[in-house]
Amino acid sequence: MENNDNAKTNWETARQLIDVEAIMREAEVYLTAPTIQITDAISLHSPGNAHDYYSNGDYWWPNPDTKDGLPYIRRDGQSNPNNFNAHRESLRRMRTRTACLTSAFRLSGERRFGEKAIELLAAFFIDEATRMNPHLRYAQAIPGVCEGRGIGIIDTLHLIDAAAAVQVLQISGEFDQGVLQNVTGWFAAYLNWMNTHPQGIEERSEPNNHGVCWFVQAAAFARLTDDARMLAWCREQFKTRLLPEQMDLSGGFPRELARTKPYAYSLFTLDNFVTLAQLLSVPGDNLWTYELPDGRGIRQGMSFLLPYIENKSEWPYGPDIEYEDDWPVGMSFMLFAGLAYGSERLLHLWRTLDKNPRQAEVRRNMAIRQPLLWLL
Template sequence: MLTMDTLCEWRTDLQEVIAKADRSLEAPMIAITECRSGLSPGGKHDYYSNGDYWWPNPDTQSGLPYVRRDGESYPRAFTAHREALREMRTHTANLAAGYAVSGRRIYADKAAALLRHFFLNESTRMNPHLRYAQAIPGVCSGRGFGIIDTLHLIDIPAAAEVIEAAGALSEREGSLLRSWFADYLEWMLTHPYGLEERDAANNHAVCWTVQAAAFASFTGNAAVMAMCRERYKNMLLPSQMAADGSFPLELARTKPYGYSIFVIDNMVTLCQLLSTPHDDLWHFRLSDGRGIRLGLDYLYPYLANKSSWPLPADIEHFDSWPVRMPFMLYAGLAFQDERYLGLWQSMAPDSAVPEIRRNTALRQPLLWLIHNEKRANRDDCYH
């Protein structure tokens, strides 16, 4: 159980964490097997979704092939599996955080039940691949871009560690859960869709690396974690960040403000997941000075005062940004910078707008703070 001093240091609202955990105690069991799209070529255990910005073709009677309208989400796209995955993640993270701050076993037990139902039970488990994610009717049955759908699973490894420590998951169940994530990570590392997503030019490559790092940490894959550190330093920063700290590929989109927030959130998450005393990504800079601090300093004025944003407004949901995002807490703590901690504490949490929730990877950043503190304590024992 966390101490009040630690909670205060991490700017964590105890009552907010407990309230979320209490609400999640009422959650039903969730699985993708409860709903299936007639367009999916897979079975009931295979995840399926449609690309967000693809619409029926107005020039054909059948509507096929779908055509792209960047930044405009098609309201009738199949999103049930994505929503189920995110809902399961949110409740599991809330319950694990609730246990961490209160020590109440009931929270850990409910989180364990959700994990068993979604990942482990033979009748309801999701298969560990994404061959049919972000399919485009009339174009493809799945694609590499679909791997971003499982970005929301990055809360699960840290949540699972917390409830394992409570004894809510047995040793065998913990091993089976790690096997699921090891299998999914292997699929990401070897399937053509995984390689396509890894090598994407924009935020998709960042999100692939965030997932690989989180799942490798959970499964003890030090080689993949080392690879992710090298990709951050030698691929992501050099190819995506401009000299002023902006991300030009995101600025070129129809939602430049929202995507700039989204990509910096995930770049910061990489620093949080991967930094060690011997390889500190928080303070790593390229020879020309580009690093995560530069990216944060580029965006900060437009978070503190959105009216100063120099580019056109996003095509959708511009008025809903900014909101409280994990990068504000992580960066504020890493740099002891009250500007970012001030944003974290002052901005509205838990937007009700689906687009904003879809672009917020972590529901309980507290969990990865716990993970990193435990890792640091273990490292101290070895030195």
């Protein structure tokens, strides 16, 4: 976490760089929106109950060589639009509304926004009739292959914004602390599942963007739940495993560059590395400036990708198989790193690129939608 002086300075600077009026307009709409819950949709293929999250793997399609389409086959980078995505969409809608309402409360001080955010959180995480169970055993299932996979844990990456909202509401001291404590307890239970269940351990060990996203979630949920041991371990893993394992000497991410969407995956991975720096940096242990002996670190990753964000036509690693024309967009790493490094280049990109894209696949890869919540 930042020290108080830096946090105040970054908050004031960021506020000048964010469309506050748009946040307030959107929050006004959400005040009258219905609650969102996992029980609104049930997949016939889910082995769980109405409270168990279920989704299908993105790049898996019916087998054209079998009558029933089973087992599904993989087409890397090509999302199947007919997969069951209702729980994913519900989770992201809840996140988007809760985070926006909480930002509006923080900007305006008006309790009505925070109270509506509390209502949404309670319906999704607490109420016995509608709550989501704190596990992802059935995430990114593949029909005919498996009921769920460890890599499905990436589906809850969007909950980091909800966790940040809960923390802001707690710190304010103006709302029902019992409800907020119960929501925090949900995140503690989910973090425990992530760190102990075989699927969670499998995802934690992934040597690509999935592994980074596990640690982003672990750090965000540990910050909310005051799990100092987990935060310290995430900080150590950033230095000893994630950077050495995933970044090359140029600052690129070779495993992502080898995919069928190298540009989008590179942006996504850098975004999550930066989120870790934002979450885990503390006085005396600053991940923004940390470097391996060979120079690898957040600065090197930024130096590698920044020229291709400014001028995508120079990208030398081939086009993405899908959504090639929809990138780049205004991702939170540009704001966070711009503030951390005092970089006008990055802040200019944040100001000028689209921060609210319409393409669903692009939005799916933007975990943080309300960066003001992260500047505590």
